[in-house]
Amino acid sequence: MAFLTGRIKPVNKFITFEGIEGSGKSTQIELAVAYLREKAIPCVVTREPTGTDIGMKIADILFKREHGHLCAEAELLLFCAARAQHVRTVIQPALREGKVVLCDRFSDATYAYQGAGRGLDREIIRIINDYSAVHTRPDLTLLFDLPVEAGLKRATARNNRLDDPAASDRFERETLEFHRRIREGYLEILKNSPERFRLIDADRNIDAIQEDVRRHISALIKQ
Ligand SMILES: Nc1ncnc2c1ncn2[C@@H]1O[C@H](COP(=O)(O)OP(=O)(O)OP(=O)(O)O)[C@@H](O)[C@H]1O
Numbered sequence: 044m045a046f047l048t049g050r051i052k053p054v055n056k057f058i059t060f061e062g063i064e065g066s067g068k069s070t071q072i073e074l075a076v077a078y079l080r081e082k083a084i085p086c087v088v089t090r091e092p093t094g095t096d097i098g099m100k101i102a103d104i105l106f107k108r109e110h111g112h113l114c115a116e117a118e119l120l121l122f123c124a125a126r127a128q129h130v131r132t133v134i135q136p137a138l139r140e141g142k143v144v145l146c147d148r149f150s151d152a153t154y155a156y157q158g159a160g161r162g163l164d165r166e167i168i169r170i171i172n173d174y175s176a177v178h179t180r181p182d183l184t185l186l187f188d189l190p191v192e193a194g195l196k197r198a199t200a201r202n203n204r205l206d207d208p209a210a211s212d213r214f215e216r217e218t219l220e221f222h223r224r225i226r227e228g229y230l231e232i233l234k235n236s237p238e239r240f241r242l243i244d245a246d247r248n249i250d251a252i253q254e255d256v257r258r259h260i261s262a263l264i265k266q
């Protein structure tokens with residue numbers, strides 16, 4: 044209600060956080076939310092594929108170790124099914140309410156993982172992605188980039204601290220070569236959409252990275 048009284052201006056911007064495993068997306072998104080809340084900017088933080096109840100069930104199929112034989116095409120369709128539900132029931136409603144939406148991974152991850160990583164046809168991915176996302180495009184995408192060895196080391200150390208370290212390691216179990224293709228895939232998407240992307244050197248300390256994140260977000264919301 045506050046923005047109806049003119050105290051808070053609605054800022055419906057869609058910001059996505061992308062990058063390889065362990066690049067610090069989840070760490071940085073939490074700090075970015077704290078920053079927006081400090082500034083009393085209405086925002087929603089969400090993630091793929093687990094941003095909805097349906098998405099949580101889909102993630103169960105995607106990530107359980109006993110589903111290691113899930114084929115690449117089914118993987119693509121499941122991520123996109125989760126996105127279809129997520130866009131329609133979480134992202135679009137929040138944007139319509141004038142909120143900033145911060146999303147941990149989105150359509151670019153599908154190009155990077157299922158396209159560059161798994162080698163699936165980019166044109167098919169484009170059609171399925173657009174259909175799932177109702178052509179919803181981020182206003183800003185922060186790409187956290189670092190060598191894959193460094194990212195995987197962080198992700199593995201984090202997983203080892205969890206109750207169930209195998210809970211979401213479907214991609215961590217892949218080869219270094221697979222992860223290098225994903226990193227390159229992300230950099231290629233960035234090259235094709237330079238106006239939307241900001242490349243962030245993620246091989247630094249958390250505070251230095253967050254400083255860049257805040258600078259890019261404030262530049263966008265001041266527009
Ligand atoms: N800049 C950093 N320097 C050192 N460690 C970090 C840094 N950023 C995050 N970490 C730590 O690395 C681990 C992975 O970070 P985080 O979970 O944020 O990565 P992610 O990109 O979300 O990974 P995933 O793709 O697996 O979801 C965490 O334990 C986190 O605390």
Ligand SMILES: [Mg+2]
Nearest residue numbers: 068069070147
């Ligand atoms: Mg994460």
